Amino acid sequence: MTATVEFGKDLTGLERLTAEQITAILDVAEPFKEISERQIKKVPALRGKTIVNLFYEPSTRTRVSFEFAEKRLSADTVNISRSGSSLQKGENLVDTARNLEAMRIDMVVIRHQSSGAAEFLAQRIPSNVINAGDGQHEHPTQALLDMLTIRDNLGSLAGRRVCIVGDILHSRVARSNIWGLLKLGAEVAVCGPPTLIPHGVGDLGVRVFKRVEEAIEWAEILNVLRLQLERMHAGYVPSLREYNRVFGISEARLEKAPRDILILHPGPMNRGVEIDSHVADGPHSVILDQVTNGVAVRMAVLYLLAGGSPDRAEAAKQEDRS
Ligand code: CP
Numbered sequence: 001m002t003a004t005v006e007f008g009k010d011l012t013g014l015e016r017l018t019a020e021q022i023t024a025i026l027d028v029a030e031p032f033k034e035i036s037e038r039q040i041k042k043v044p045a046l047r048g049k050t051i052v053n054l055f056y057e058p059s060t061r062t063r064v065s066f067e068f069a070e071k072r073l074s075a076d077t078v079n080i081s082r083s084g085s086s087l088q089k090g091e092n093l094v095d096t097a098r099n100l101e102a103m104r105i106d107m108v109v110i111r112h113q114s115s116g117a118a119e120f121l122a123q124r125i126p127s128n129v130i131n132a133g134d135g136q137h138e139h140p141t142q143a144l145l146d147m148l149t150i151r152d153n154l155g156s157l158a159g160r161r162v163c164i165v166g167d168i169l170h171s172r173v174a175r176s177n178i179w180g181l182l183k184l185g186a187e188v189a190v191c192g193p194p195t196l197i198p199h200g201v202g203d204l205g206v207r208v209f210k211r212v213e214e215a216i217e218w219a220e221i222l223n224v225l226r227l228q229l230e231r232m233h234a235g236y237v238p239s240l241r242e243y244n245r246v247f248g249i250s251e252a253r254l255e256k257a258p259r260d261i262l263i264l265h266p267g268p269m270n271r272g273v274e275i276d277s278h279v280a281d282g283p284h285s286v287i288l289d290q291v292t293n294g295v296a297v298r299m300a301v302l303y304l305l306a307g308g309s310p311d312r313a314e315a316a317k318q319e320d321r322s
Contacts, residue, residue, distance in 0.1 A: 007304045010122040010129040013138035014179040022180055026148050028300035028313040029293070035072055035317055036295050045303055045316045046073035051107040052100050053079045055132070056087065059111055061267055061291055062132045062141070066109050069298035075107075093117060097125050107305065110134070115172075128305045136170050142266050143176035145297040147184065149290045150221055153262055158185030163215040165249065166225030166274050169196045169236075173266045177223060178206055191215035192247060195236040196227075212247050216257045223264040224249050224275045240273050251278040260284055267291070 005024040014022065035041055051070050055063050063079070070077040080096075082088055087096060097108060107128040110118050115135030122129035133139040151157055162181055168174045168190045181188045182205055189207035190197060191214075202208055209215040215222070227236075227243060237243045254261060263275075263285045271277050280287060300313070308316060 005310055009126075009305070010118070010131075011140055011301055011305060012118040012122055012129065012131045012134075014140045014143055014176045014183070015138065017140075017180075017183070019183045019185075022144070022147070022183055024310045025144055025297065025300050025304060026151060028304060028308075028310050029144075029148055029296040031314045031317050032299040032303070033293070033296040035299070036068075036292070041068075041072050042074055042320070043072065043317050044074045044320050045308060046070065046075035046306055049073075049075040049106045049306060050104065051075045051077045051109065051302070052105050053077060053109045053132075054096070054100075054111070055079070055081045056110075056112045056117075057082075057133070059132070061294060062111065062139075065291070065294040066130075066132060066141075066298050068295050069302055072295070073299055073302055075302070093121055094124050097121055097127075101125055101127060107302070130301060130305065133172055135172065136175075137172050138176045138179075139172040139266075140176050140180075141294070141298055141301060142173050143180040144301070145290055145294040146173075146177055146223060146264055146266065147180055148293045148297055149264060149286050150186075150262065152289070152293070153286060154220070156185075157181065160186045160221060161189070161219050162186050162221040162223060163189040163191055163209065163219035164223045164225060165191045165212060165215060165247065167196045167227045167236075168192050168201065168225070169198050170228040171225050173223075173225060178204055182206075189215060189218060193237055193243070212249070212253065213256070216253055216261065219261055220259065221262045221264065222249060223266070225266065226268065226270050226274055240270075244273050244276075248272075248274060248276060249279050250276045251282070254279060254284075262286060264290055 005020050109130045109132050111132040112134050115137035117134045118131035164174045178188055191209040191212055265287045
């Protein structure tokens with residue numbers, strides 16, 4: 001029942017979305033998956049729309065999958081990164097966006113190192129703004145694709161036990177997952193060194209495990225996060241080797257679990273640090289499925305923010321089909 005769900009101008013995070021809106025995005029992503037399996041991967045849903053992908057931070061998965069999503073919906077797209085643009089000369093975010101709007105754009109997808117940058121921009125320009133990761137705040141499309149991947153494998157998210165393991169403190173992926181999973185009725189836990197668990201996370205209704213063995217005993221799904229060394233300005237862990245010894249997700253640890261555990265990782269992975277290769281490439285890993293789902297989820301978000309109706313998604317994907 002997605003027909004009556006409405007969306008605002010922007011997607012800056014999952015904190016403010018309702019369970020119905022999140023479910024509608026996942027439901028619209030479902031039929032869009034098939035477009036990427038076609039020989040000609042294109043439908044006209046966003047024909048005539050112009051989208052700027054404004055990436056102030058490095059990205060492989062998010063940037064490429066937004067661009068594929070836009071192209072598969074027939075939008076015109078432009079990519080801007082710090083290197084080679086006037087961002088390097090010190091132009092500020094709003095001036096950059098206003099100059100792009102002077103060229104008549106419709107949407108901005110933004111990744112930025114500062115928490116709140118997407119919301120800041122959304123309040124100042126009329127174009128739709130989609131947050132592709134802002135500092136330590138949110139990465140909504142990552143959490144949506146994580147939820148779609150769990151739903152694909154285990155059915156409903158309600159009542160599922162998901163533990164996010166690793167550097168929770170610096171992680172926008174963790175924050176968006178916590179908001180999204182709780183809204184859809186999952187039980188959520190976090191696990192990591194005390195230095196990397198944010199104060200007050202328990203107040204959100206999230207369990208905290210200090211030992212990864214306890215997390216493995218409890219969870220049906222582990223979402224394993226990398227140590228964000230680029231955001232750490234102090235010694236949060238004694239060493240990467242020590243982190244792997246105490247918190248690394250290894251085959252030996254998973255063999256002691258009372259059930260099979262679905263393994264997610266948003267990437268990029270530090271193999272041998274937070275996750276061992278046998279697990280990352282093992283039978284319960286859905287890490288590459290997450291990447292595949294990323295395109296469909298981003299297509300769904302673009303389609304809905306452009307005014308597409310959730311109950312027209314199936315029809316939209318059939319248009320122009322020979
Ligand atoms: N998961 C994720 O955001 O990966 P990228 O940094 O490669 O986009």
